[in-house]
Amino acid sequence: MNYEHELTEVPLLKLRNIHKYFGKVHALKGIDLDIYEGEIIGLIGDNGAGKSTLTKIIAGAIRKDSGEIYWNGRKVEIKNVNDARRLGIEVAFQEMTLIDSLDIGLNIFLGREPLNHKIRFLLDYNKMYEEARRILKQLGLRTWNNPKREVRFLSGGEKQGIVVARAMLFQSKLVILDEPTRNLSVAGVRMVLDFIKSLKEKKIACIFISHTLHHVYEVADRIVLLSLGRKILDVPKSQYTVEELENIIIEKTMKQDVSV
Incomplete structure (x- = not known):
């Protein structure tokens, strides 16, 4: 839940109990997520956390196995990329x-x-x-x-x-950026981060995926952390420092390694 929004405000995008399997692998395990107009979401987590799987479902690149998707309060089925584009979802995949x-x-x-x-x-x-x-x-x-x-x-x-x-x-209404600063020069990175900030001014929402937490922290309003297909954290950025977020990810990764 986004605690900075009024309870009466309808999310631009609402995901409820999203599950995805790849064979026997349970890639997403009951993900709930609300995204509001003009909100920048920093989506973080280690490799295999489910970040790209989740955004590909939103973008229509792959189908969810179960769960519900709402767009401006209306239940929708995103079957392919064209469905997502018609809603106003634009994507730059890694x-x-x-x-x-x-x-x-x-x-x-x-x-x-x-x-x-x-x-x-x-x-x-x-x-x-x-x-x-x-x-x-x-x-x-x-x-x-x-x-x-x-x-x-x-x-x-x-x-x-x-x-x-x-x-x-x-x-359009929602832009998904998966590792957009990867392999860019310092000047290119600055341009991308400034672009993400400009989306907020235009009331365009953004999901920003990056392993570079300092980039995420600079532009995000909210931090969402995934681990092994589960949502572990969903908080305003102000609740954690970059160092604290790094420690949480390391802690979750170490627990994963022990359980394997």
Whole structure:
């Protein structure tokens, strides 16, 4: 529960008793989560905690096995990525779903290519490349001046920047960022963190996953900790320091190792 919100306020997204299995592995065990308009959630936990599984269910990349999802108070079924996009959920996953044989601009607009209003059924390439340059330059990425470059020639950090740029360009009601600062330069990290802060000003909610707790702590309103598929902590950021959060994660990890 988010204690800073009025009890009468309807969450933008509400998850109740979410379970997910992968064969015999019980990946998510009854997760409850409320996310409110303009709220930044820092989702943390060790590898295998269930962070990516949970966000992929929200994003429609995988299906939950049981539980309920509510969007603005209305019960919904998110069966695929298009369902999530229609609701207003935008995602930048850690594995960076890019097509190496396409250029930067086409990857940013993949599946949402604008049409040329003058020539029927023809894609508006000029608009795509112009918008790609603008958003990449805003992020401080060197790739901004050549949006026609094929993705296969880019570094890991440059590819991650494109995924973040795509999330920035199509921001809706909720943006999910999975390790968006990974492999970025110091300047790139600063741009991403500033972007996350700007979402709050626009009343856009965000789930921010990162193993770099200092990055999470800088921008998050609330910290949610998962461990072995269970929600262990859900508190305002002010209740813990970064060091205390690190100690909690270490403690949970050590208990996992002992129980294996």
